[in-house]
Amino acid sequence: MSTILAGMRIVEVSAFIAAPLGGMTLAQLGAEVIRIDPIGGNIDYRRWPLAPSGRSLYWASLNRGKRSIALALNKPEGQEIARALIAAPGPDAGFLLTNLPASGWMSHQALSAARADLIMLRLTGHFDGSAAVDYTVNCASGFPMATGSGEAPVNHVLPAWDIAAGLYLSTGLLAAERQRRRDGQGREVTLALSDVMLASVGNLGYLADVAVNNNVRAPMGNDLYGALGRDFPTSDGRRIMIVAISNRQWRAIGKATGLAERLAMIGPMMDVDLDTEGGRFNARGAIFALLEAWCGKRTLSEIATAFEGSGVLWGPYQDFGQLLSEDPRCSTANPMFAEITQPGAGRILAPGTPLAFTGGDRQPPAPAPALGQDSDAVLAEVLGLSSAAIGKLHDAGIVAGPLSDTAA
């Protein structure tokens, strides 16, 4: 958490990864982010993995530091309260972040009638508004066909398009807020998940490579394209990645392994200039043969010792368990992390924002709320409702608090 955005209030009506990550990114920078959910939770509320308590660790991890209010969004009274929260006055309020169908009461037209300068960010599947998720966007991206060894397409497990979309949303909201301070204008900002994929494929040069060179990138296992890098097994059953992009990094490999002279023989042998990325890429088979033999005779810790302070660019492969148990960067030794108590899950290591601002305003990460945990406080603080009025809304089933959440 940070305080850089302290004072901003953002309302989120969302589910799954991208939009919640966009909101959490801003919450971790200090904004007050109020997530509105239907009573009982939205479609992502029971998403796996679950804790033994039944609490979704997925939901809890993507909604840290937010406030939660549960409303009967299927009833006009609940929609009216949601609209009032979204349109609440104040120069640092009037923001809605959503990936749900923005029709009816939640359309930009209906909401901007309540607040003309509303900034509404809306994530869709495709630019025409049709539905898509990370998996159905990723299959079309070209990357699964270029991943692995080539027998069949390999989906990456990281929901990379959702993550990028969430961060485009946080960027877009701050850009629109900056402009609103200048022209007073509200805006609807739309972002299509498949456009995030398509823009990224273009930004990385893959489209130009096809258009200009008619070259369709083929799978190369774990080899880097156009530079030197691959994974190598160690003598103790581990695996490491070694990379050289700069000439300095390339020379460091020769020095740290003691293979400099033999690596140098590869230049004339393969007739390439080893002081260029392309030359090293074209001679990688011979280079890999020497490195594979060297790594295969050494344990991970012996290699770590040999590479320590050498300038070699490398890293060990780790599964999620090894990452948490063995990697000091994934511990409270890293100022981004803190141990928090997450209701329904217990003590867990939680990251804050990876952005560190000078001024020492980096705050420890906050847990995710229980569903409806802040319902009463938000109604009182933002809408100025009396406890009597709030009680009536509970009695009428328009608002719910955490007790209605059996799994929290």
Add this chain to the structure above:
Amino acid sequence: MSTILAGMRIVEVSAFIAAPLGGMTLAQLGAEVIRIDPIGGNIDYRRWPLAPSGRSLYWASLNRGKRSIALALNKPEGQEIARALIAAPGPDAGFLLTNLPASGWMSHQALSAARADLIMLRLTGHFDGSAAVDYTVNCASGFPMATGSGEAPVNHVLPAWDIAAGLYLSTGLLAAERQRRRDGQGREVTLALSDVMLASVGNLGYLADVAVNNNVRAPMGNDLYGALGRDFPTSDGRRIMIVAISNRQWRAIGKATGLAERLAMIGPMMDVDLDTEGGRFNARGAIFALLEAWCGKRTLSEIATAFEGSGVLWGPYQDFGQLLSEDPRCSTANPMFAEITQPGAGRILAPGTPLAFTGGDRQPPAPAPALGQDSDAVLAEVLGLSSAAIGKLHDAGIVAGPLSDTAA
């Protein structure tokens, strides 16, 4: 391109993907982004893929819409000009984005002596400042060990951590700019590439799953975890991804394929509730058996016809060539794209920003500059240098224009 950030001026001293993407993201929103490179180009200037002209399509794709000035950054006079550009006055200037070692003349201390309210964003490898690249961060993330079928770790080809880091940089710069308007304070904002990875692994619930359930996610090929989804071959040698997260999407599959009754038999047969994500995940083997047989008897176009307007969440697998030649979303039919003339590459399809702001301010994408293309204009406009003074700088080898770039 957009005009939402029109008026902002950002200086970038960068290489490779993350920092250039951060700058390009802001340039595509209308900011003036001046990329400073050493004469002859930075370490990424010849990165593959290359056009027949020798021009890097990688560099050209990651630096669209920027201005380029080439300076002798290894000489005090060149460093002095760079410092003057970074510290140039104006409420909408005073921003530096870099992933290069920020020491000596480029340290925050040295630069903030020239402009006290400088906002400097600095990407590092690890939080301790040590070096890393996407590949050496990714191997440690746990994802390669959970990707593919499990014989060996599979690196994803998408540089996902670089992309996320670039978008954290654009978010962080706008957040710091907002706060500077309030408190007048400059800031150094640091972001470690491995922290972006670690935060993402935590945000997605993988760390909590290990800590709470001692569950280390294992590879499952292209199956979704905790929901229904997998890839299926078609009768004409293509492959599609079918996903059902909501019950509505699940029912749409039964309706569109005509398999509803037989799919319903799987509930009692496998003793699961098919109206839950977890139930469908646990019974996925039987569900996949029916869908595999159905898809295997049909061509991609027959399946597309059957799923048209059905509410089924699906997509075809495409390689980068098919993406460009077959997918209408990857064409000028998509308002994000335009055909541009890229010097050294010719006519190419280029994406603008995926963020669409109401107010019709979406501008067509701009090509990348030739190295040093804007050297003279930037010196005149930003520093007010006379053409005589600029000529002297050229004669002294402190500044270079595009003619010195043999590959442009």
